[in-house]
Amino acid sequence: MRATGIVVEYNPFHNGHLYHVAQAKKIAQADVCVAVMSGSFLQRGEPAVVDKWTRTKMALHAGVDIVIELPYAYSTAQARQFASGSISLLHAIGCESVVFGSENGDIAPFSHTHHLISSHRTEYEAKIHEAMQLGLSYPKALQHAYQHVLTYATEATVDLAQPNNILGYHYVEAAHELTIRPLTIPRIAAHYHDENMAHDTIASATAIRKALFDTKNLRDIEAFVPAPTYEALTDWQTHSDFIQWQTFWPLLQHTILQKTPQQLTQYVDVSEGIEFAFIKAAKTSTSFAEFMQKVKSKRYTWTRLQRMITHIFTGYTKELNATFTAPRYIRLLGITKNGQAFISQQKKSIPLPLISRVASSDDAMLQFDLQAANLYDVGANMTRSAPRLNVDYRTPPLRL
Template identity: 50%
Template sequence: MKAVGIIVEYNPFHNGHRHHAEQARISSGADLVIAVMSGQFLQRGEPAFTDKWKRTQMALDAGIDLVIELPYVYATAQAADFAKGGIALLDAIGCDSFCFGSEQGTIDPFLNSLQLLTEQSDNYQQLIHDAIQTGISYPKALNNSYLTLTGKQPNFADLTQPNNILGFHYLEAAQNLGSSMKPLTIQRIGANYHDSIETGLPIASATGIREAFFKGDSVDELSTYMPESSIALLKKAQDEYSCFGSWEQFYPLLRFTILRAGPEQIKHYAEVTEGIENLIYQSAKTADNFESFISLVKSKRFTRTRIQRMLTHIYTGFTWSMLRSFDSPTYVRLLGMSNSGKHYLNHKKKNITLPLISRAADLGDPMGKLDIHATTMYLQGMGSVHLKKEFTTPPIYRG
């Protein structure tokens, strides 16, 4: 069986995600689609809108055949490491190709950019270093250095766009891994990554959908932009938790964690650098809600996304030393499967190059224990009384 892999968050699953999965299957000629999906915390440093099991069910209902979990250490990482984890898992499970949505829409500019930056690696790193010394943020330094090398020529990928950036890192990760998977991209349609909902369009960004809900729209009012099954599952999640995941929801616990730890402990958490622990601590003393807090901490040097990743690690207790202890994924964690996915696993099981884990009880190594802990902390933030849900929820099967 021929498989195409996609790397996703589904926060929540919407019509654009369904289009991506359908086009990935078509463009690759694959028999099934395998999704590596982030768990309870996401790459932009946020708690997921709803839990990984609801999002897995959304994916299966919309035609995804296998859903496996991207471990916390990669799901909450900056783009290059996020890509590294996702590509490693798709390669381990035997995908023939991987496909990502992009603003670029064609693969050749990405291949050209990868070749250029590989050949100019030393020069590129020096440009980045010099740019950072001027006081700009790391993402801005990357972009400026890249433009210096490419001169905005159209045969290179536009790495100012969020999906293009991730796509480039997918190709880079595959090259570094020595993977034989074929890279594919499809044109992203509808709303851009950060766009608010635009009335009348059937495809909105996940950011726009979450924003609309938190501004007062009901789940039913989002039905234009999401499959019917996704709407039903959001209603089920609302009944179970009485809330959806956000930093505003988690802020009382986050604030307590920051104030209890103090600057001396905060500086040991992953991604906390350059003395920002003092500002984080003082801001938590002052701000009684998350938006007030983040407005006190963010700056040109520290973007909102970068700060949110720090806060995620502070909240979960993930330290620099823990981060540095991980090199690559150590298992494939199965979250859900269709009939075709089940058949694929039975057919490919002996060729999967990492242990296939279907029960939380088998997540015995440090990476697995971290995933279990992250789920516990997520459920606590959501006000759940079922903190052992990781152990009581089997892989979801959609026959």
């Protein structure tokens, strides 16, 4: 059996994701699709709209054969670390390829871009450092450095101003370090950050979440998601609100205000005096949106600030982060019969522990994942009719 991998968040799963799964198997000529999925907190520094188990169920009903969890250390990291952790797990489980969405669906410009940057790596990194010293945000610093090395280009390259292309470049970069083949398909109809639903059946996850938060009427998004997703979201709504930072605001505000500025600097990404702004804003804000408007500046993107906030909320310190240099296990969240057959075929060659029951492992990286999941549930319990905790300890991998 041949497997292809995809890197996902499914926040939530929609018709564009359904297309991605089907096309991934098709262009990779694969029997099995493995999704490495972020858990409770996501790459843009925000809690998932519904929990990992609900999103796993959506994926299994839509053609994904195996869902594994991307550890918190990578799911909340910048694009390069996010991609590196994801690709290494797909490689470890035995995927021969990885398929991602991009703006034009052509892998050649990504390969050319990777070769270009690799050939001028020292100069590229120096330009990034130079730009950040001048006060540019990390994404803008990357653009500055990229525009510089583009002067050496002799073949078509990708536009790294597009969010999906940035991640795609880092997938290709990580894949080149391993024996895994990068492939890409074009995104259809909706772009990554589109907030409008202009197409009849395709909308971005951003637009779908906006509709869920604004109206809370699932009928507004029914045409844009597969039936199992709609059913899963309906079930979730019967016992909880859809999750966003505002849901957690009282807990986040409490967490920030009980820390000194010096204590806040121990958390990943918190630096350069932003800790004082966090405390000042937390003292005077009545909502998460108001808090963010008070701390946002040209120096800090919304996403960068949210990542800092996520690490403060979960207690993810720089000291702990320094100990996590590579994924150390494969956490199984869900599997189909087809996926089980693949695992049986691969089991002896998988180099990392394959974890189905979390109680069987005391790995520090996994323990932090469990802590983050519990804190997610504490926040969700503020709107949930039937509160719950320690769900990961009581939930085996979902089987379809």
